[in-house]
Amino acid sequence: MAIAASDAHGRLIPPGTILSPEYAFYFAAERQKPMAYFRGLHAPKLYEAIAHDGQPAESAYPYQDRVSAYAKLVLPQVAANAPIYRRSAIPMALADLKTRLMGGITPVLHLETTEGFRDINQHAGVLEYSANDPVVVRHAVVAVGLGKNAAGGEYVMVRNSWGSGWGLNGHGWLSETYLKHRYKGGAYYTP
Structure with missing residues (x-):
């Protein structure tokens, strides 16, 4: 954190x-x-x-x-x-995440991370929500971007502190559904 x-x-x-x-x-x-x-x-x-x-x-x-x-x-x-x-720091609701990112702010996300999060490389750096993916530990990451897949599903790119071997050079895409189920709080800083 x-x-x-x-x-x-x-x-x-x-x-x-x-x-x-x-x-x-x-x-x-x-x-x-x-x-x-x-x-x-x-x-x-x-x-x-x-x-x-x-x-x-x-x-x-x-x-x-x-x-x-x-x-x-x-x-x-x-x-x-x-x-x-x-x-x-200013506390942040998940509903405010997109607005903060679009405004150039880099929020901290507090997550319940799962086995899938830990092994995100098995998922090509993209993590979908699964009710069968067990929670491992709480962890904090930084949100750095927004994106959509070809079907229009929304994702948030996060930067993790576990080094460049995790995900896509230390970054990963988390689905909106994953965040909806695993987000436990967050905060951001303003100039």
Whole structure:
């Protein structure tokens, strides 16, 4: 969730600046106590952290690839002159998604992801809804585009944080029906 929120937030700051999701994660985890470190964040706590504590550039507080599950939570410190970007997220209903995308806004989508989502490459990067597709985990992605198939079915292109090996170079098309059943909330940032 911290990566998706950072991605959406980052589209509104100086070009070329990549925000630190790690920084936002730690401040959100502090707000969420008690926190089971590897069980994820609650969206309101993450958005609260980005609004109040902000985020520096990734270069000021880089990703920590080796953190013990039992490590004591230590809030990040950055250089005094490092810019900190703060912005409040606005909650979003699924019905508002198309309007936001058409307006150039990059929303964060909170989803119940399924086996099909995890294995989207088996579906050529396009995921339809199936009642038989079991839910695996909640996850956040960023909506980046709209499209239709030849039959007129509507889809939303999402960018996932699982790397370029997922879907179409890190992106996938989710059907409107999939989103209708799996969308659990969302938010967006405005300039």
